[in-house]
Amino acid sequence: MSREITRSARKRRDRPFLRRFGWLALFGSTAIILTLAALAFLVRTVPLPAASFPQSTQIYDSGGRVLASLQGGVDRRTVALRDISPWLIKATLAVEDRRFYEHSGLDVKGLMRAAWVDVRHLSKEQGASTLTQQLARNLYLSHERTWKRKVKEALYAAKLEQTFSKDQILEMYLNQIYYGHGVYGAEAAARLYFGKAAKDLTLPESALLAGIPKGPSYYSPHLHPDQARTRQRTVLQAMTETGAITSRQANDAGRSGSYRVQPLPKDKGRVAPYFVDYVRKLAADRVQWDERLLSEGGLQIYTTLDSKMQQAAEEAIEHRMPSDSDLQAALVSIDPATGYIKAMVGGRDYAKNPFNRVFATTRQPGSSFKPILYAAALDEQAVTPVTRFRSEPTVFYYDNYRHVYTPSNFNDRYFNGEIGLRQAIRSSDNIYAVNTIMQLGPQEVISMARRLGITSKLDPVPSLALGTFPVSPYEMASAFTAFAASGTRVEPTAILKITDQSGRVLYEAHPRKEQILSPALAYVLSDLMRSVFDTGGTGHRVSRMLTRPTAGKSGTTMSDAWFVGYTPELATSVWVGHDRGRAISSVESHRAAPIFAEFTEHALAGVPAHPFSVPEGVVSVDIDPDTGLLASPDCPRRARETFIAGTEPTEKCSLHGRSEQVPEERGPSSWWGRMRHWWGHKA
Template identity: 45%
Template sequence: MEVVINRRVRRRRRLVRLFFRLMLLSLVLVAASAVGLLSYTKMQGPPPLNVAQTTVYYGADNSPIGEHHQGENRHWVALSSIDPDVVDATIAIEDRRFYRHWGFDVNRIGGAILANIRSGSRAQGASTLTQQYARNLYLSHDKTWKRKWNELLYSLRLEMNYDKDKILEGYLNTVYYGHGAYGIEAAAQHYFGKSANRLSLAEASMLSGIPKGPSYYSPLFDLERAKKRQAVVLQSMVAHGVLNQVEADEAHLEPLEFVQKELDRPSTVGPYFQDVVERQLIEEIGVDPALIEAGGLKVYTTLDPNMQKQAEYWVEREMPDNDLQTALVAMDPRTGDVKAMVGGTDYVESPYNRAVQASRSPGSAFKPYLYYAALENGYTTASTLLSEPTTFNIDDGRKTWSPRNFNDNYANDFITLLQAMAFSDNIYAVKTHLYLGTDKAVELARRVGIESPLYDHASLALGTEDVTVLEMARGYSAFANGGSRVEPRFIRKVVDAEGEVLFESEPTLTQVLDPKLSFIITDIMTGMFDPYLNAHASVTGRSVAHLINRPAAGKSGSTSTDSWMVGYTPQLVTSVWVGFNEGTLNHSAYGQIAKKIWANFTEQSLKGQPVLPFEKPDGVVGVKINPQNGLLANEHCPTHRVSYFIEGTEPTTECPPPAENGEEVEVIDETTHEKERFLDRFFKLFGH
């Protein structure tokens, strides 16, 4: 028994000795590898501080429309000329162990590995300032092990050949802070109009949070988001021991004044459009922000340079020299390709994009969604309702509401749906909205692509819920293209410096409307430009009808603060908004500007392109009707217009002969008209 025990002891001792020998050998190999790696990086010498490649944006015709590259708007300053708060804030938020590692941080790498294992991805990074500097100077930004290894080698070469202050100085002079400002000096001048050595703690902490996402965290794009990022930076400084909590809180509360000095416009062709492209690259496609600025990308967009120049020209020509603002989106309804975009009167003064970031009430420009829903639920072009001052009981009878027509102009008679759209009659719209059920217009708007919050109350018929200019262009596209909802497309393809396609898209269309009803609502919407429909009121497009020399449909809209014009041809939908950032709008002075911009832009941007008609689908018939009473026109009511109906729903009763006293005889025995008059009697009993 003792012999067996002794054998086990000896065997255990041999295993322990073997383990320690292997461990010692491993340590020797690791030490030798480390010495070899450090010797190799030292022998390689200092890496050149070369300039990164340029990212170029291309228009729909593949011509360059803009670019981002390191080298523009850059002012190199010594580390001693940079405010210490910038240095402290940058180190605290980006790399707290900067002065204690050799280019890579084992603790951060371990933490990142654990985080990525938990999340099942490689989203969590562990790059030090040295690694970021090396990556921006020499490497691509793809997340591969090969790139990580090369990044490590370059970081070691930087650390072996340059001191820490030199590396930090290089990082602060090359990092991108947005709006064309490369380096801390350019950023300080652009955002605050001062040198980098004169920044306050609040200013320094704000700037230090931007490089993580120059478009995402720019205070000029989204101040609230930038302030949240500033708070993270300040708390990192507290944790790092360079600030106390009182100082951090005071800095966060300090108001900042942005001067936007020496803004570098990315291009004279569509700067607002390019901002949207950059955001989509980062937020939707997932491209690293640093890769956009320094990776040599080729980004092929949908922007039409000629249309963009026309949009900017007509905005500049029609807008007054004051604080009045505008936004425009032009889209090809057949593909969803965004062809032109204007987000304000001056990108330099305000890069805030009112075409996609601002939500405003569309007024009567919302009515086509309501009237299409009406066509789905039994209405026709000839459906008549009484236009007169009306008080409605709403909210289950708890409230009354008396909407008004513009200038209190009422027919005080029955009018057709055709006239209601052309004159923008509010009473007709509200009656229709309440009769259908207030959810019908909401459902239709959702179907064609309106994503902003919409509440199904009575006033929705008059466009009281806020939407964006881009959404309205998208919504009208379904009417223009025969009933398909489109996805707005800004980017066609993204190619990296090696020619590899990183992203490619195709137009996305989904059939959501009846092509026949889409054609009919389009025909109804052409009425706003038809002076032949003038009666108790003039058509709303009379002031610009002479500017359009091709088939076009549309609808204007106005509220106390907003003026809209949304219209289309078969190949182009354009949405235009005009108003002040805050405050009411004087419609007598500015009420026609949106229409003029739309009409001139539409006509001139399509100059030289085919004049296309709206294509009538099978199952739709055109008949001559009297636009006021909706009856078939004859010698007794010669005023007529060819209007369209789904086959079998067209009027069958002709205008009656005049009575002996010369007045027209009212016909109420036809089924359709009797139903419509019953509806108005219903409103008289329960709503008036």
């Protein structure tokens, strides 16, 4: 009886609690239903905010290798889901969201479990974000841990599921997620860690990558290789549990040596920095986009730069320049046949000074300008290779004798006699050059310079012959391409093509090509300029460094040293000097030619040496060096000289012997008769 009374009392005591619990359950259920209804309403009516999904613009060299990413150290490249390895997709789903293709953006069980843990710990400790929620957070929200952010995240995740297909969401996620070291997305990560496209990733590589986003620094194979390998095994185990792979596959993939991580690039983003800056400026002009869109618009910029040649240029300058000096250098090299810029070095240290000296128009080219003068003179037939002028101190009057010009040779060295054009080019004789411009006229020289692509200011005065008006190394290299390419000049080109994220072509190069000189003139000038490397020539000291036919011209002023030269494959301009125009020493004045020679040989290593091809309209004859006339059998010296057909000498030398005179009449046979005959001739 007492037990029944006790049970009855307990029931009466428990009824209020049960009623309260029932009401609480009803209230909670109602709240959840109302919340879900409100969420459903918001999903239908509230649009997604604008996504923050910047993608770096990539600049590629001629071989398809990335030179730079134009987004402040952020590397991202969007690819289609079909261009991502199935192994990476399976690994990511296994470790991040196994029910991805089953839920609608929210994992309710996981969310409730996370909420219960947070309540128990009175903090925001647990997360149960689906892959869609992670994408929503990355696209639209900050990463702060607040309930407000979580509600928005759930809303946007549901909206994403309503707006896009599962494959589209997965594609966006794999292109958005951060993989450490400044790279976003599977494609950029695959190239950074393994040097390959995302579609080519193996199972071990995919498992490693899939584990990184949980803690990009902690699981970086570069920073913490042991932790990265442990995380890789965790991913492989998850793939086994989902049936994506077998246990045997997991064991094989988890073995040491199953993947090889390539080293991080040194000084990332600093490959050919002067060229990259130049391309960035060109791209802005070509596409007409603002700086932000250029950097974050996901463009692909394909350039002409040859990384092997670029490395040769940088190494040549580093080897040939003093390490303890503020002496600067610049180099630009162009393929004469195409106009493609193959290498560009704008200075010795971009980090210290990003000013690109390749385009500096404050430097006098000195005697390296003379080939432009002689091209004009040969074109107008004002001189030929055997035209002779005296090499001696000379006073020149011009502008109707109102002005006087008194040039001098380097170190006041003169031949004190007549010399021809080949000797003048070989020894860089200034008196010969000024005689030529006086014979030709300065306006003709300016006209030739303009045809060759030089746009800098040039005045029609005799000193123009000696390169006294500043031009840029870029202009000089561009001009000399016509000499190397049989008289054809192609507009210099750095950018071949620009495409947008979808591959649509926004810009494509169509460089202008023009026949500036006759092939015969270009060949004759090249043949003359090869003499610079002969004994006594201004380039003789580097002749042993060159193993292929090369033409060129040095130039030296008080503050500048130049060497501009070419082979049939490359035209290169090298400048050496001080930024503030300080005078250079005699030793510093000889640094440009060795840089040119070392670069040319290394840049063309493996390329067969080709001679300058002899075109129609060129003739070669033996001449007497003392007179410039056709050599006779009695001339003690003779030289083979090349001419534009029709300008070669036709008169034979009569200075040595009488072999080219009319045959002497037979004289009297008697001694007395011979004496009388001789006396008559003497008289």
